[in-house]
Structure formats: C-alpha cells, structure tokens
Amino acid sequence: MDILTLFIVVPILTAIALLFTKGLKQARLTTMIGMLIQFGMAINLVFAYFKERAANDAIMVFTKDLMWFETFNIHYSIGVDAISVLMIVLTATVVLAGVFISWMLDEMPKEFFITLVILATGVYGFFISIDLFTLFVFYEIAVIPMYLLIGIWGSGPREYAAMKLTLMLMGASAVLLVGILGIYFNSNADGGALTFNILEIAQVSIPFEAQKLFFPMTFIGFATIGALFPFHTWSPDGHASAPTAVSMLHAGVLMKLGGYGIFRVAMYLLPEGTNYWSTFFIVLSVIGVVYGALAAVKQTDLKYINAYSSVSHLGMVIFALLMLNKTAWTGAILQSLSHGFMTALFFALIGMIYGRTHTRMAPQMGGLLKVIPFISMIYVIAGLASLGLPGMSGFVAEMNIFAGAFQHTDTFHRVMSILVISSIVVTAVYILRVVGVMLMGPIPNEDYKNLKTVTWFERVGIYLLLIPVIGIGVAPLWLSNMINDSILPFIQRLI
Amino acid sequence: MIENVSIYELLTLTTILFFIGLYGFLTRKNLLTMLLSIELLLNASVINFVVINKYLYPDVLQGVYFSIFIIAVAAAETALAISIIINLYRLKTSVDVAETETMKY
Amino acid sequence: MNFSYTIFILIIPIATFLLLGFFYNRIKPAVSGWIGVTALSVVAGLSYYTAYQYFFNVGKIDGKFQTFFGFQANWMNFTENLRIDMGILLDPISIMMLVVVSTISLMAHIYSRGYMKGDRGYTKFFAFLSLFTFAMMGLVVATNLFQIYIFWELVGVSSYLLIGFYYEKPSAVAAAKKAFIVTRFADLGFLIGILLMGYYGGSFDFMELNNPEGPAIMNWASTSFMGLSVITWALILMFVGGAGKSAMLPFHIWLPDAMEGPTPVSALIHAATMVVAGVYLVARMFPMFHFVEDGFALHVVAWVGAISSLFAAFIALTQKDIKRVLAFSTMSQIGYMMLALGVSKYDGHEGLGYMASMWHLFTHAMFKALLFLGAGSVIHAVHSNYLKDMGGLRKYMPITNITFLIAALSISGFPLTAGFFSKDEILVAAFEHNKAIYFITLFVAGLTAFYMFRLYFGIFWGKKKEYEHTPHESPWSMTIPLLFLAFMSIATGYLPFSEWVTADHKALHGHIGLFSNLGVIHWDMAGIAITAGLLGIAIAWFFYKKPTDYPAKVSAAFGRLYKWAFNKFYFDEVYLFVTKQIIFKRISTPFAWFDKKVVDGTMDGIGNTTVSLSKVIKGTQSGRIQDYAFAFAGGVFVLVLIVIYMI
Amino acid sequence: MRNEIILLVLILALLIFEIFTKPNQKKHIINIAVGLFFIHTVIGFFPIGESSLFGGSFRTTGLIHFYKSVLNIGVLIILLQSADWLRNKVAHFNKIPEFFILLFSSLLGMNFMISSGDFLLFYLGLELSTLPLVALIAYDSFNQQSTEAGIKLILSAALASAISLFGIGMLYATGGSLYFEVIAQNLQSSNLAILGMVFFFSGLAFKISLAPFHFWTADVYEGAPIGIASYLSVISKGAAIFILMAILFSVLPILSEAWKLVVYILAITTMFTGNLFAIRQKNMKRYLAYSSIAQAGFMMMGIINAEELGVATVVYFVLVYVFSNLGAFGVVQAISSQTGKENMDDYTGLYRTNPKLALILLLSLFSLAGIPPLAGFFGKFFLYTAAASKGYYLLVFLAVVNVTISLYYYLLPVRVMFLRKSDDAIPYFKSKLMMRAGLVIAVLGIFVLGLYSPLYNYIVELSAGVL
DSSP states (O other): OOTTHHHHHHHHHHHHHHHTOOHHHHHHHHHHHHHHHHHHHHHHHHHHHHHHHHHOOSSSEEEEEEEEETTTTEEEEEEEOHHHHHHHHHHHHHHHHHHHHTTTOOSSHHHHHHHHHHHHHHHHHHHHBOBHHHHHHHHHHHHTHHHHHHHHHOOSSHHHHHHHHHHHHHHHHHHHHHHHHHHHHTTTTTSSOOOOBHHHHTTSOOOHHHHHHHHHHHHHHHHHHTTOTTSOTHHHHHHHHSOHHHHHHIIIIITHHHHHHIIIIIIHHOHHHHHHHHHHHHHHHHHHHHHHHHHHHHOOBHHHHHHHHHHHHHHHHHHHHHTOSHHHHHHHHHHHHHHHHHHHHHHHHHHHHHHHHSOOBGGGOOOHHHHSHHHHHHHHHHHHHHTTOTTSHHHHHHHHHHHHHTTOOSHHHHHHHHHHHHHHHHHHHHHHHHIIIIISSOOOOGGGGGOOOOOHHHHHHHHHHHHHHHHHHHOOHHHHHHHHHHHHHHHHHHO | OOTTOOHHHHHHHHHHHHHHHHHHHHHOOBHHHHHHHHHHHHHHHHHHHHHHHHHTOTTSOHHHHHHHHHHHHHHHHHHHHHHHHHHHHHHHSOOBGGGGOSSOO | OOOGGGHHHHHHHHHHHHHHHHTTTTSOHHHHHHHHHHHHHHHHHHHHHHHHIIIIIISEETTEEOOEEEEEEEEEESSSSOEEEEEEEESHHHHHHHHHHHHHHHHHHHHHHHHTTTOTTHHHHHHHHHHHHHHHHHHHTOSBHHHHHHHHHHHHHHHHHHHTTSTTSHHHHHHHHHHHHHHHHHHHHHHHHHHHIIIIISOOBHHHHTOTTSHHHHTGGGSEETTEEHHHHHHHHHHHHHHHHTTOTTSTTHHHHGGGSOHHHHHIIIIISGGGHHHHHHHHTHHHHHHGGGGHHHHHHHHHHHHHHHHHHHHHHHOOBHHHHHHHHHHHHHHHHHHHHHHOOSSGGGGHHHHHHHHHHHHHHHHHHHHHHHHHHHHHHHSOOBGGGOOOTTTTOHHHHHHHHHHHHHHTTOTTSHHHHHHHHHHHHHHHHOHHHHHHHHHHHHHHHHHHHHHHHHHHSSSOOOOSSOOOOOOHHHHHHHHHHHHHHHHGGGSOHHHHSOTTSBOOOOSSOHHHHGGGOOHHHHHHHHHHHHHHHHHHHHHHSSOOSHHHHHHHHHTHHHHHHHTGGGHHHHHHIIIIIIIIIIIIHHHHHIIIIIIHHHHHHHHHHHHHHHHHGGGGOOSOHHHHHHHHHHHHHHHHHHHHHHO | OHHHHHHHHHHHHHHHHHHHSOGGGTTHHHHHHHHHHHHHHHHHHSOOOOEEEGGGTEEEOHHHHHHHHHHHHHHHHHHHHHHHHIIIIIGGGTOHHHHHHHHHHHHHHHHHHHHBSBHHHHHHHHHHHHHHHHHHHTTSTTOHHHHHHHHHHHHHHHHHHHHHHHHHHHHHHHHSOSBHHHHHHHOOOOHHHHHHHHHHHHHHHHHHTOTTSOHHHHHHHHHSOHHHHHHIIIIIHHHHHHHHHHIIIIIOGGGHHHHHHHHHHHHHHHHHHHHHHHTTOOBHHHHHHHHHHHHHHHHHHHHTTOSHHHHHHHHHHHHHHHHHHHHHHHHHHHHHHHHOOOBGGGGTTHHHHOHHHHHHHHHHHHHHHTOTTSHHHHHHHHHHHHHHHTTOHHHHHHHHHHHHHHHHHHHHHHIIIIIOOOTTOOOOOOOOHHHHHHHHHHHHHHHHHHHOHHHHHHHHHHHTTOO
C-alpha cells in the first residue's frame, strides 16, 4: 500500500481494533499504539518527502490515482506537497498528544477513541486529497464526529454548542459544495471531460463570471471552519463545551482545514475570483483579527479566551492568504502550524488546570504558579508563544505575514496591515491578564495547596506540543524553505 | 356523436361536473357524500374520455375502454372506502369527517 | 582577527538559563548561584578580552574602527532580497555595550547571591538573570534590525518575568504586566518601522542601511507620506519602540512601577542595560537618522529626550519611595543620552553628541547600577522603600554610605567623577547645536544634583531614627559589587572615549577627556555645569542634612505644581482611563456584547426563526381531509397558472 | 413479465394456503411467505431481455427490471423487519396471510405501473398498488388512528386519481392516443397539453408526496402500521418516481419546459415543507414521514436534469434511500414491536442500553442527512450534480440550505439517544433473527452502495439510452 493511503488505513484499522477492546486501559493502549504508528509514519513522511522532492519536481509527489465514479470523473486521487506534509505532521502530533491528554477519560472511552480516530481519518484524508470530491468527503468526515465528541463528552451547554457547531460547519460545507460543483462544471469550458482533480482544473482557466460567482461560496465554505468573522460564532461555544482532547484537535487541526482549503481550492482554482473579491474578504479577515482579540480581552473563561484568540490568529491566516504573495503565504502556513501546536497546547493545559481546580474561570483562580509550577510555567510559555514572542513559532509566522502584507504599497493594504499588526498588543493584554490573574497573585483557595502535580502522560502530551512550538521558533529556515518551494506553483497562478 | 352537440358543450358539461364534484368534496361533512363527490369527479373524467374518443379519435376505442376500467376501479375504490367508513362508524358511531382529525400538525 | 569565539558570549548565558530552568527544583540554591556567577564571569572575561582586542589591537585600520562579524547565519528569508540573519556584529558601540552589560550583569549576579538569599525562587531568579543577559547580549551584537527586534522582545519578556518575580504580590504582577504591555505597544511602532524600513530601505541589515553612500540613505526621498519621507516615518516609528524601552515620554509609565522587581533586577535591567536599548537603537541607526531628510527624525529624538529628562527630574524631586526616585532619575538621564544623540551630527567634531551620549550611557550604567544596588542594600537593612523610614544610616552602613555618595556625586556631575566628564560633553554638544535644549539640560543638571542629594541626605543623614532591628552593613557578596562599581563610577571618566566611540568611527577631540585632551577643557562650559550641580547639592544640604521644615514650605509654595509632579503629572491616570474606560469599557465590552448578541444572535436567530417558522406553518397540517384536498386542488390550479403564464 | 407472474403465483399460493390452514397454524405463513419472497427477489436479479406485450401496453427493459429489483429488495427488508410485529401483534387477529396477499398485490400493481406502456395499464397499476395499501393501513381495525389513516388515504387518493384522470383525458385529447409512444410522437405543446400534464403530474406528485400534495403523508404514516408506513415511504414513492420519470422524459419531452418549471417549484416547496415540519415532530413515524417528504424534494433535482444522468442519479438515490430509510424505520419498528414506544423522547439514553440499535439508527439518519462516507451522501451529491449540470445552481443552493436544516432534525434523535442519559431508558432487548437480518442488510447497503462505485456504474449503464 502506498505511503499516503496508509494514513487513512491505519486510523480505520485502529478504529476497528478499538471495537474489540474492553475498558479504558485496552482502549487507550490500542489508540496510543495506532496513533504512535501514525506519528512515526508522519515523521517518516517528512524524510521521504525530502528524498522524493529531490528527484521529483511535480507539484504533488507520491501521487496515486484510482478511478472511483467514472460518470463524474471522480477519482480517489492523492498526493502531497510540503504543505500537506507539514499539516499531516501537525495532525499526527496533536492527535497523539490528544490521546495522552485523554488518558484518564472514564466515560465510554472506547466510543470516545473511536470517534476521535474517525475524525483524524477525515483530517488525514483531507490533507492528502487532490480530488475535490474526496477532499469534500473527508472534510465532512472530519466535521461530523465533532457533534458526538462535544455532545457526549462535553461540558456546559454541550448540546447547544454541539448542535450549533455542527450546523454551522455543515451549512458552510453545503455552500462549499455548491462552489465545488460550480468549479467542476466549469472545469473544462472547451468541452473536454469535466474533472474534480485540482491539478487538472488548474490547467484551464475558468470563465470570469463563474469565478466571480463561485469564489465567495468556496471561500466562505472553507473560511467558516477557519473562523472567519462573522462565521466564527460556532467556535467559542464549541471550544468551551468540548472535552480537552477535542478542543485540542479542533482548534489545533480542524480549523486549519479552512486555511488549507482556501489556499488549495478557492484561491488556486479561482485566481481571478480571488482578485475580484479580495478587498471584501480582507476587510472581513481584519475585522476578525482585531475583533477576536478585543473580544478575548473581555472573557473570563479560559476556553473562551482561547477560542477568541483562535479567531484572531486564524483571521491572520486568512488575511495572509489574501495578501497574495509568497512571504505572506509562507506566514499563513507557518501560522497554521504554529497556531495548531500552540492552541492544542493551550487547550491541553486548560484541561489539566480544569481537572485540578474544577473551574475555568480565571478570576476564581490564583497563584497557581506556586502549587502547580510545571503546568503554570508551560502555560506562561504557551501564552508567550501566543503573543508572538521571538523564539517561538508564532513570531516567525506573524513576521512573515506582516512582512508579506507590507509588500503592498497602497493605502488600503497598508491600513489593514497596520490594524492586523496592532492586534499583537491586544493579544499581549489578554494573555498577560490571564497569566497575572490565574497563575500569579495570592492563592484564593486553601484546597489549591493540595493540587496534584503533573502526571507522566500529561508531560508527554505537553512535550509533544511544546517541542515543535520552540523548534519552529528557533530554526525556521528549513521549514520556510520547504514551504516556499511548494508555494511557488500556487502563487504563480495568482500573479 | 350526438347531433347538434359539439364537443365544446360536452366538455363544458364535464368540466362543470368536475367542479361540482370538487366543490362537494371540499364542503360536505359526511364521509359518504364526499365519496359521492369523488364519483362525480370520476364521472367527469369518464365522460371526457368517451367524448374525446368519439369526437376526436373515433377510429380506435381507447377512451371508451378506459372509461369502463375507470368505472370498475371506482367501484372497487368505493367498496373499500365504504368498508373503512363502516369501520369508523363502528368505532365512533359517526361518519362525520370531523371524526378523522385526531392526527395533525 | 577571528572573533568567532564571541558566539560563546551568547551561548553561555542561554545554556545557563536552560540548565537552571530545567532543573530548577533539583539544583541547590548555593550551587545555582555559583553557576550563575561563574558563567557570567566567563562571559565578562570574554567581553573584556574582545574589547581589548578590538580597541587596542585590531579594531582600527587607517584611523577608523572597522566592523567585524563574529558569526553570521541565515535565519529566515522573507523574499530573495529581504533576509533575516542571526549574527554578531562587532563595532565600537556594540563592544562597549558588551562590556557594560557583562559588567553590570556580573555585579548583579554577585550581589544577588547575598540579596536573594533564602528566597524560594533563588534558582529561578538566576535562570531569569541568565536569560536576560543572553537576550541583552543578543540585542547589542545584532547585525540587523530584525535580530535586534527579536532580542528586544526577549529582553522585554525577561524583564516581565523578573519584575513579576514576586508573583504573589499583586502589585508586582500588575507592574510586570504594565511594563510588558506598554513596551509592547511601543514595539508595535518599532515593528512597523522595521517593516517599512525593510521595504523602502531594501534591507534589514545595518551595514547596508547605515552606509552613507548606500541606496537606503541615498534614496530616502523616493516615497513620501504626509509630507515626510517614508524612511523618516520608519525611523520615527522605530524611535517609538526605542522610547518605549527607554521609558521616554509618553511611554515612561512602566518604569517606576517596574521597581516592584527585586533590586538587583532594577539595577541591571531598569537602570543600566535594558532601558538604554532605545538609546542604543538610535545610535545603531545613527547614520540613517542623521542623513535621511536632514535629520528630521533626530530632532524628534532630541526633543523627546530633552522634555523627558526635564519632566522626569521634576517628578523625581517629589517621590518618597527611594527606588522610584532612582527610576525617574534614570528616565531623566536617558533623556540626556537621547538629546545628546539628537543634537549630534555625523562627521568629526560635529559628532560630539554621539560620543557624549555613548559615554554617558557607559558611565551612567556604572553609577546608576551602583545607586540601585546601594539602595538595595539600604532596603535590605531597613526593610522599607520609603524615605520616611530611613535616616542617619551612615553610622550603620559605612560602605554603602561611601559608595552611594560617590555615585550621587557622579550623577550630579561633581568634578572629576565619571558623570562630570560625560555629562559635560553632553552639555557642550547641546550648547553647540541647540541652545534651548542646552538650557533645559543645564537646569536638569541642577535638579538632578538636588534630588540625588535629597535622597542621599535623607537616607544617610537627617533625623536619627530608632530602628526596631539595628541596621547593619550588608554581607560581602553585596558590598564587593558596590565597591567595584564605585571605583568604576570614577574611573570610567578617564577613559579615552572620544577616540573609541564616535559616529563615524574616527577619533575625535573631546573636551574633557583626561588622557586624551585635558588641555582643551572648556572651563567656561564646565564651570557653569559645575555651578549648577553644586547649587543643587548645596540646597539639598541646606534642606535635608538635618530635619527642617523647608521642604514642606517649599512644596507648599509650589502648591499645585508640586501636587502634579508628585502624582507624576497624572500620566498613569490618563493611561488607566484610556485602557480601563475606553478600551475595556467602550471597546472591548461592546465587542464582546456585539459578538454574543449580534453576531451570535444572528446565527442563533437563523436557527430560531426556522424553528418558529416551523411552528407558524404547522396549522396548515390541520388534520382535515378537506383542507388537504383544497391544498391539492389549489396547488394544481396555481401550478397551472404559473406554468401557463410563465411559458 | 416474469416478475409479475411469479408474484401472482405467490399471491395465489398464499391465498390457497390461507384457505387450507387452521387459524393456529397461520403463523407459519410468515416464514413461508418471507422465504418465497426471498426466492422471488433472487430470481428477480437474473437479467431479462427487453420485450413488450399487449401491443406495447406492457414493456420491460433492463432499467425497468432493475426498478423492480429495487422494489423487491425494499419489500424483502420490510418483510423481514415486520415479521416480529406480525408474530406478536397481528397473530391473534388471525389475518396474517392477508397482510402478505395485500402487500404483494400492491407490489404487483407497482410492477405493472412501472412497466406500463399506456395510460390504461398505468392507471390500473396505480390503483392496484393503492387500494390494497389502504386496506393494509386500516389493517388494525380496532385502532381508530389506523382507520382514520385509511380514510384519509382512500379519499385523498381517490381525489388525486380523479384529477389525474382528468389530466390524462386532456393528454389523450391532445396526443390522440393512450399509448405512450404514440403520444410522444403526436403531442404538440399547447395550453391544453400543459394543463393535462399538470393535472396528471399532481396524481403522481400525490404518491411521491410533493408539497402541496403531501398532506396525507404524515397522518397516514402515523396511523399506519410501521411496516406499511415504511412501505409507503420507500416502495410506493420509489415506484411513483420511476414511472414519473419515464413518462416525463419519454412521453412528454415536448412539454419539458413546462414540467421542469413544475418540478422546480415543487422541489423547492417540498424540501422546505418537509424539513420545516420535520423539525417539530415528536412521533418517530411522523418524523420520518416528513423526512421522506423532504427527500422526495431532493429527488426532483435529478428529474429536472431531464437526461440520462438525471435518471441514473434518481434511481441511485432511490436505491440508497430505500436502504437508509428502511434502516431508520427498522429500528423504530424493532423498538415499537418490543415496547410499543414510538416517541422520540422514549429513545433517551438508548445508546447506553441498546447500542447496536442506536448505532443503526444513527447511521441511517446520517445517511439520510447525506453525511459521507455513507451512501446517502453520494446519492445527494449526484443529485446536486445532476441539477447543477443544467445550471440550476439556485436550486442546488436551496437544496444545500435544506440539507443543513435537515441535519438539525436528523441530529435530534441522535441527541436523545447518545447525548442524554435516562433512568427509564428502553431496557436492553434482543431482536429476532429476521429483524436483525433486515437491519443488517440495510446497514450494509448504507455502507456499500456509496463506497463501491460499480453499483452506480451499473445503473448508469442501464439508464443509458432510455430516452
């Protein structure tokens, strides 16, 4: 079996194996083994990719193509470039960390892990798809398990949040579907065979009228999961209600599907539509960036803070994509990765803190640095990463975005760029506010003195996510070079 | 073919019949009278078929045969409907259409 | 000459940080203290060696100091042309800064071994100090704007961590947060400036940007915005960043609060090294500041510096917390450095201000660190920060007393101390180029002398207080740094600075350099300055040597002015108003509300409308056959009508 | 004709059986009938050549034969799922054989209807399929709801067929014949023809339950025995769709502009009506009734394509829909025949007590909602493609809006089953073999139909050249 299909097969096999397990111990062990294999495969893929790339300069490598539905020219068509490889690594890491974080989940563990693994399958499939149809199929497979994950294992207004999240995302995907169909039926204006294959569609130019019509559909379809204002409202409620591992996976990986899809589908296939609509969506994304940050300032629930912060950070991804140059795009990809690791880390930590203090309200806590120093210090580090401290991944990403944004010299882009840059101050405000209130200060509750220290599986989860955050931040060159190479064919279509 | 009667007059008749039947169906309270109205509707069609056959395509007797089948089926339909109405009567001692409104919304 | 060993100046502190940080709960405090001190000693040794090599052996070629690279690596590329390198750039000012940072840091390390003894976070403290040292070193040796920005932020975060070191104290937490956010806000300007510079100047690299014949300087006029060159805007924005770090108006508000941190931190970061980063930045970019648009940006620098120094001096007169007095004094002195840079030109003697600024930076680092450490020693002894709890300490703490006096004399510009030389160079530079600024400077010199001696007399003389615990001299670990710095506070005045550190890297005839050019001292200029200083000291002597009621009378006489100065001209309140009332209440809260009610409400509304629509139409399914039949027949007719009329 | 003859033989055999068995032995008829029908279904899979009988009144083609197989499979599943109910609830009425006889008669009617080559056989088939069903709906003669449902259906159906007949009359008048082929040749577009088409259409729209001809659906489903409701929802609807397509595409192509508009309007009204009503439903049968209305609206998107692509997608969708809907109905049936509970709230916490049933219901509902990788997604996607290929993007857009609405109510049972806990959840029970077989077939279909593309390709092959 080829190296990419395994990424779908292994989770499915894991899920099937899980069916035969009993109890938490077996379930988590099975999942861990499956996901460890997956993680190893992901790391291996990076090396394999470099090796393959040296010999092969096609846009996608490791391609494989099987006819599926001949009538519609639907293929099972897979392949990766650097961006998908990185996204796969991100996914593998976050999922594995998520398994460790859910080590002690006691309610219906088997079902939990199965659903989680199905979700992961969808994500992997999405990242390796070249065919729009399979891409869409995997997208939905990735989204729908969220309903169960939040609904069954969530907390707070979980039913409401789960329903809202599912409906908004599926609604968006429905709009996306129309966009995809539009692309499909214009994929060969000269009367040849219609196709869903991204690379083939990129060879033809879709009529401008069609681009104008279908770009916003495709864009909004993807941008909703990327939490573009004003379609982001599923995200705060969803994150707040979801169990820890799910928040991690969702914010860390699932929301990345948005940016990835915009990049891979909306912009690549509809370049003129992109140019036509870019002003409008730039405004939306900038509103998202600033607004998410400002709204986060006001929140007290840790998860809400993080959710709004995600709105802000991912708004930056969309903003960067709309800047339409290589620097900004590199930044967008880096920001996706960085935000993935960092937010997952954040949610993991919030889960750990919640598991100990039984509250997520920052003002109710205090002085945690003293009682759970390890978790608290990592929280500070994650916070610093979030506010874009040099040496952490966020900085590298943001700088690329800003540098890319500044390549536009007209006033509109300038003003928008400056607004986006301003958001980093606001980010500092809300991060430090939480750190100050929750981790520092006097201890408000005597019970806190007996909080458990961090356990080994929590440590593993933390390190899995922390290492990439710092790694990217310290040595970004190879990564940005890797991304740069793969961006080229895409950017060339737009300029 | 009837002397001095054109197809238009006959079709007007059937149309009127059709609407009378429809009106009856919509306004009667008694299930049996509603059933009668259905018969009117069906009869309108039956006459239609015969008339069309006779006036327009007199070579082949398709319409006439069709009308015979309609009459037969209508009989079966009525028989079935009446049996169910009787069943309703047994349960509710009434054949008022208002008795059949328990399931709604 | 191969300077590649200088990489260890960066590696050693970060390694120390990682070592102490990872094993903070396994290493014994005593050991970690020694690790820190040893590491820093090595770093200081390397720095001194580098300085020696550079200034005395290899640095000067053809009468001009050359620039060396100790290390250079590509870190990230934005575009083909716009790349970010990480490297070590060695030229006079960076080497001077290496010496300053390593010296003060080493002193702070040694001092902390005594000062922090018994603290829970002893190891952590040393780890953070190492982190800071690393970041500061990285900042000073930066080869390009982006590197400086990166380390700039890292310095900021280590400052944050150190100010908030006593994290259980809410005031410390608030101060740390304030320091970080205010400087970050200013850094926003810096970042935008850098990006603008990158795109209009074509590079981030100092060597390319600062080349007087390079494209960046030659083409400054190519694009303009609101009447000024974009490059000027970039420079001004970068200066905003510098002003934030260096606590210039109006970003100074974090500095007094930052005194919540442990005193060695105040000495190291908030007096000697980090706060002068802004000055260093301007000095680093000096050719650009000077050449672009006839130095418009430099005028901004000069005036901001001058006003800040005056403003801070006023506030320093009134403060009661000794560390805050010192903090405002720091701000005032940094204003000096800024204005000196601001009035400077590039070539030859015209570049006097530049030299003076750097020199003052150097001497100020010594005596201000000394003042802080001395204050720390006093605080350590009396367990209070407030002047009212002190007095007559000269008997109990002789070493502290003497060293503090030396530092106070130095800062007041008392003849033959280091401060005298460097400050008078500033005065000369100001006099030559901008009279208005000169008078401000002179006035501030007098004020400085007055408030420093108010402090000195208030602490060591004045009323004899009864102390609960008899104060005693601090341990050797704390007094050795004091003595060393006291020595430096005098000795650094006799360095031939004007030969070493100048704008164009060529030697320059200073006025008051002892070994270089004592002969041409301008005694007229110096005399005025000395008079101003002595006047300040005399008034302080008169007011504070013994408890008198003059201070109260004077402050009453100034009335409102005194009150304003005492409340720091209400800057904090304005900021608080802007953040709490405007940003939080007027912007953030409505945004959160908007999100909840309007955006989210719309989405929920769509759902709710659908559901209620479903309720509204439920009546059509009435359960009546005849209604159904009517709908059926009606449907047919409507369809017929539509179809027939639409086609 | 093979299908019909075997079915007729089956019916006769059962009649004889009915006559010659003692009341207490009539239970065995369940196994026999199901067994025989299984054989019939299997035989149905064998291909049959194209032919026509009675001067063209009765036609068989590969596609028509496939239609019949689809219906056979559906009926087989329904029989399997209803066996429990028959055994437990109906046995004491002593009229089990009637159930099979009537059901098979109805199926026979549908087979005739599908195969019909003229309006006469079409009409007879239609009535033959409807009338036994009415009897089945009113089967439980002591149940008032059952009776009410019967009355509603017979009166509405009679009205519908009357109006439809009126329309056929007009088509006869304009087309000059009752034979489809002749009409197709002779028919000219005129207002009368359009009038006739709309009238005729309404009759089939009634069977497919397109809004506003759908009102009977919910009430009848609720009152009818569950097996019959599921029969109504898949078999009767499927057959009507098939013949509707055949007539519209091959008999009335000249009026295509007109009927496309009708289909367009009905598709929109139906989707919205079905979905908006379904949101509020508490009774599972009623809930599934509205869901099936909405699904019918989606099917219209394939019809509007008016080409072979449309035929293939609709047939495929119906096939998928048979499995998905029968999966859902099967679970409802299983629970109802075990506990008598039919309300959604009764399902609270079902997953914790009966995980398999809950899972099957979940899969069926997800398939209905069109969530990949279940077959329903593929069915819907192809329908969108069919509509979009003719440029009906607005229709597709409205459809996806409706999919989102429908997702909401499809998640409602999932919510109560999975997300909530209940102390008085339906206790664990083990279904009988037949029920399980019925459910398993349905689930298999849900998975295999979509992912395994040769099936779809086969349908495409069949529908090639039908026009």
